[in-house]
Amino acid sequence: MAGKLWQGRFREATSKLVESFTASVRFDQRLYRYDIEGSIAHCKMLAQQGLLSREEEDTLIQGLGEILREIERGTFVFDDAQEDVHMAIEQLLIEKVGEVGGKLHTGRSRNDQVALDIRLFLRDEIQGVDEDIKDLQNSLVEQAKANLGVVMPGFTHLQHAQPVLFSHHLMAYYEMLRRDRQRLTASFDRVDVSPLGSAALAGTSLPIDSEVTAELLGFSAVSRNSIDAVSDRDFIIEFTSGAALIMMHLSRMCEELILWSSTEFDYIELSEGFCTGSSIMPQKKNPDVPELIRGKSGRVYGHLMSLLTVMKGLPLAYNRDLQEDKEPLFDTVDTVRQSLRILARLWENVRVNKERMEKMASSGFTLATDVAEYLVNKGMGFRQAHRAVGKMVRYCLEEGKELEQMTIQEFKGFASVISEDIHEILDLKHSVDSRKSVGGTSLQLVREAITRAEEELSS
Amino acid sequence: MAGKLWQGRFREATSKLVESFTASVRFDQRLYRYDIEGSIAHCKMLAQQGLLSREEEDTLIQGLGEILREIERGTFVFDDAQEDVHMAIEQLLIEKVGEVGGKLHTGRSRNDQVALDIRLFLRDEIQGVDEDIKDLQNSLVEQAKANLGVVMPGFTHLQHAQPVLFSHHLMAYYEMLRRDRQRLTASFDRVDVSPLGSAALAGTSLPIDSEVTAELLGFSAVSRNSIDAVSDRDFIIEFTSGAALIMMHLSRMCEELILWSSTEFDYIELSEGFCTGSSIMPQKKNPDVPELIRGKSGRVYGHLMSLLTVMKGLPLAYNRDLQEDKEPLFDTVDTVRQSLRILARLWENVRVNKERMEKMASSGFTLATDVAEYLVNKGMGFRQAHRAVGKMVRYCLEEGKELEQMTIQEFKGFASVISEDIHEILDLKHSVDSRKSVGGTSLQLVREAITRAEEELSS
Amino acid sequence: MAGKLWQGRFREATSKLVESFTASVRFDQRLYRYDIEGSIAHCKMLAQQGLLSREEEDTLIQGLGEILREIERGTFVFDDAQEDVHMAIEQLLIEKVGEVGGKLHTGRSRNDQVALDIRLFLRDEIQGVDEDIKDLQNSLVEQAKANLGVVMPGFTHLQHAQPVLFSHHLMAYYEMLRRDRQRLTASFDRVDVSPLGSAALAGTSLPIDSEVTAELLGFSAVSRNSIDAVSDRDFIIEFTSGAALIMMHLSRMCEELILWSSTEFDYIELSEGFCTGSSIMPQKKNPDVPELIRGKSGRVYGHLMSLLTVMKGLPLAYNRDLQEDKEPLFDTVDTVRQSLRILARLWENVRVNKERMEKMASSGFTLATDVAEYLVNKGMGFRQAHRAVGKMVRYCLEEGKELEQMTIQEFKGFASVISEDIHEILDLKHSVDSRKSVGGTSLQLVREAITRAEEELSS
């Protein structure tokens, strides 16, 4: 069959250049499974409503099943002349089962069909991303457990701030990822809506039943306005926004993996299987995986901006601009899922250099706040205590010593309330364990956080 | 007092250039109310925990109350040397109540304090945006009600597609805005978490009780990890993503307002009070408001990109880069709220040109799909019916006539099943009313949609 | 050969997952021609400098030539284990010519090699884009010539402003595209710099001569700092910025093509070969091509944002994040070039509805400014004249008449200086032709603009 299925009113054939430029089948063929699944549900509904005979229903569904198998076996080759996955499959069906294939599109338009396919796809992928996040969370929790008790310098401004448990630091990422999961779950509700029945934009005069197809396809709702249903790509943008946040979190994690792997930090070692070498420098072992993921944040940010731009200022309802929704979505899904999965594996293979971390944890006057809080406990106002300790730090800098090295006499020169018990304070483990405020870094709190996380992950 | 409150360890004064460059007080003063509210709750908790005497508590709370009144009366002038709203208020408090003011910051850091302030601010603003969306939804529903029954051409690809009710078109925007409200509500959960107690990044060794402050401030949760709590700006980005979607929806609405106000469309007339003139062309009456709002989508998209960029690749925990979170957030809030409110007013003043809409609704063979569906009802397969009607359209184009002008004989030349009843089909009202699939444009369905919307808005 | 070429210091093999995740050969194979061209120049230089014997040089160059032919014949299959196009070709060369192939990488790193390849690629593509812009400019100039004299309403705020020549409007796009060409030309200087010799980041101790390779490859300069040379992706971002502006211009043009093709405007008709139909609505003929190009602006904006994000905050010198530069660049090049070319063809097939344009040109008081300027010529101050004509317009609106329909008496009521000659003013052609200020819309000026454009395009 030479022409397009919509060709009736056209005298001229589509320019080859245009055919190739406008075809989406190269990338939307990825939706084939969902397209066929949707068509099968549509056939069942049409039969139930008397728009297909039972025999026609069987023919169409059987034909669609065959097409599915052919595609999965790779024996069917899509080509640009078919425009998109929907037309390709309809046309193939007609070739296979004859004129009756032309009944498939009854009461339906590509406008609601493509919205359906993406929604089916994204429903699956959101669950997939959720699994992948859990996978990474699991790896983090495992590391947090395995290294429970290891103290590292906590940073603000990339300066040593206060000692914290390495596990507490890891659990910060657990929390970020937990929010990512919450956002995905929240966004799922707006994906899980069937647009079928909206047809081109106005609904159809044929006696279809949208509730039936929605139920067959496991949707929890049917779209409430047909014009909106075919114009709406919010759910893609909302998902991509969530994905951009995931990638942002991963970019931060990767920045730290890279920093910590440097000679200067030397906090961790990545396994060789997760690094690559240099074409020129024989000694190099590079943290390519975290670098690449850090870079891939740009990719997903870009897709988000791309999608928002596409939708800006479009009049209702469907416009062809919307075809630009799929490539960014597909690439976002792939990027996020691969990044999560590979980081989960990478973390399993990180060696933690505890001695180095603990050595650095006490460097840079990280216990100064403990001394200030000690003074507060002795009755001094906080701001005054802060000032006194600030002066101690300045004194130590000038004298080239650490706070721990000061004598009681020296301490008293800055605050007379200081007594021998100051030396209990000037201890890493003591410092960490004293941070018992909710969400703090004490061993007990972190242990509880790990337990809670394990429960969340196993539920 | 000349120096900074953190000045103890410093020998040199901050460079004036640096002071001015790094100061945020010019814009974060907007948070003063939340900062003071948070400090008052903090004082109450400190007193309850024995970290302040009741007398000290009273002094501090009274001092904070006075500062609030001074700021609101405009008698307090912020300046760059104070760095930020937090330091400005603490310093003023110390000036006012003396050394005891230095106890305010006990068990607290600016890192958790600023996160608290923004969360308090955003909690309010999310509710404000929600109200503003409802305001606009109300205007749309009013117009939909007032114009119920008016038929317009439904568009796809900006080409006439099928006749729809003007009210159905308006209700499509109602649905978009409904999703916007859902997203806001979903995001609220991630804003409504108190970070107080996280201190700099590690929690504090002082016996504070974060649950108390959280409860006093009406939060439903306390952050679970102190490092995460001071590093996290997800809630700002999630809000801004939601705002970008709102502005995207408004940009589409504004595009249509502009199109419809053109001489060529002439579908609506904006009231003069919502238009402005030209400095050179005496006849001009321009739809400036929708143009400006369409343009302002760029502003919010830009803020989203800005925030995502700021966070990319930052190591934990707090970094000064985070200071760049506030201006985009404030401007996003203002832009979205103003745009919603002014559109609500504008819609109240739109005059709908019903005659023009209805005249255009039948232009461009908009009933062709009705004919195809008629043929399906007569038993023809849809694809065959589509082809037959396509040929009718081509014939009409060549003959310079409309479908309605074809004789039964002519019709039968394309499809022998056509009979006299075809003329019932070729009627705008009939077409619209036949679209009874869920979400369709029939009068009854649209009336129901309006009623449901009114219920939602009044709940 | 099982291992990687850099494998010496590694005990573990690269994880398969990592191999697949980090491989760029799937997309950077597109650079094969430039990679081989660069390697051949490198060999020649190495031989000249005595780092290769003449025999070795011949062997390597012949081997590289064979590889080029194999790739172009499609008999060579790239796979992920080869990492990237550079390693794939080096490894294939070694398989082909033996151990001597290992001399190819003498005094070179992938870091300078990949920068070279992209620069060679982009040098070609910039020239290609320039040709494509000229192609589209040509089509515009042809239409401007063919329709010289046709008057249309000039718009501001999508409201009728003043009559202009349709050709003048088209030539506005010519000017935008002219600036696009200027920008490309300007950016070319920063692409046309050879990074070869920078090696990993520090240069090399081997006696290579970077001037020689630069000359062999036709570069006009050699990079001046080796660390910068391997870290720099400015030239990609600068190109993409220019591309974003091109797409922005095209999005405006496409918006107008879509508007003008609507039933309401009816200013132009796109040929059927450039439109597609609907799967459900038999009458539809949609302007898919301009819609899709308008949408594709989002794609290029997204790539720009992606690239800027990738580079943000990266320490020197090369980081693996930079691998994320190629896919956005390639897709930007393809998108821009295809969009330009297809629009050039589309414009050749646009039918202009002159009658409709001219009819609309006088609608909406488009000659009001002419009347005001007439009053200025009669000695009235401009602001006063503007006010008087504004009142005439209001009067006409109330009376339901056009300015042309006012009597001299009526005119005099608003401005006594008006006399019979006002009727000469109230004429479309007169109006257009009177706009003789530089860049104005008079027939003579537009004719000159067309002539100048033709000269520019033929040079």
Added chain:
Amino acid sequence: MAGKLWQGRFREATSKLVESFTASVRFDQRLYRYDIEGSIAHCKMLAQQGLLSREEEDTLIQGLGEILREIERGTFVFDDAQEDVHMAIEQLLIEKVGEVGGKLHTGRSRNDQVALDIRLFLRDEIQGVDEDIKDLQNSLVEQAKANLGVVMPGFTHLQHAQPVLFSHHLMAYYEMLRRDRQRLTASFDRVDVSPLGSAALAGTSLPIDSEVTAELLGFSAVSRNSIDAVSDRDFIIEFTSGAALIMMHLSRMCEELILWSSTEFDYIELSEGFCTGSSIMPQKKNPDVPELIRGKSGRVYGHLMSLLTVMKGLPLAYNRDLQEDKEPLFDTVDTVRQSLRILARLWENVRVNKERMEKMASSGFTLATDVAEYLVNKGMGFRQAHRAVGKMVRYCLEEGKELEQMTIQEFKGFASVISEDIHEILDLKHSVDSRKSVGGTSLQLVREAITRAEEELSS
């Protein structure tokens, strides 16, 4: 005076809400100087063309001069009812000089006027940014000179790669900034074009002379198409793209300043005057300035995206959306200029820790490439040499030694060609000085680069 200057045709007053929403005078008042400068030139031209008498010319120019002085003295207060800076000044002029003030706007529209003002503003600011870049370049060159000879580890992938001169690293930034200057210079040509005479969009019928105003205002060209001239914001976007690249470069520099200031790196020390402390941790001295600038890259990226979004899909000619061009432009200018200037001062106050850098420069087998190149000089193929040295590194890692600590016997085990002279190779200074390929890090080349830079900066 109650009404708007364009009010003639309006019966209703502008809604207060709309007045406030659409007013730009709050931010565009920044252009007052350029607006008045442009108006004075316009008056001179009008007089020369006989459209103003000499007396009127004097009155207007004198009035404009007075307004300029009032604004600069701060005695004039802009308010929203005046809409924008143009209307505010025109209205003030009329109040000041009477009805003749109404002649100012003869042959001009706000559409060409605002384009003029921004172009005048940006012409100045581009030169300002250029000066600021030179200022920072100067600081870098000074540091490069002062520390000439200091060796640091060169990094790729944040892993030690090869030793480089610290000055060479600094000069890499010099080169980036040099390209930034080139881009500014290139973009200047597209700013330096006078749009005056384009009027609303069509030019004017009054006998103005655009060449005269262009010359009076020092423009090198007049815009060639009036429709384009009032629709064009390319020059703003092109400038902002260039600014985004500047900020990207600064974000990289700042990342390094932050890294190098960390306890782990300890390569540099920022002066106290450029750091701030912590509200809770008494010991903190944070690199706030580079952090903030790194964050501000987001701000400028966001503005770029905002501007591109605003322009997407706008039909010609002027639309009110364009008003959204000014705030991002102004903030971009301020952000870039402040960031450049403060970094120039900061670099003057950086203390370089030479001992630490040099100590680290030899850590991590940074001389492995030197050994490989030594082997090449001894006649071994590069890939073979790379493999041999890779094995040496692996051996050293296993034995816990450095390459320098290997005996000749050990070396010969990996490559028999190695002899005693290998120890000359294993020396930092030797390594650096051997990198003599163009752009390499040898002392001589870096010294030459500094000299060339000094020449460029003094020209």
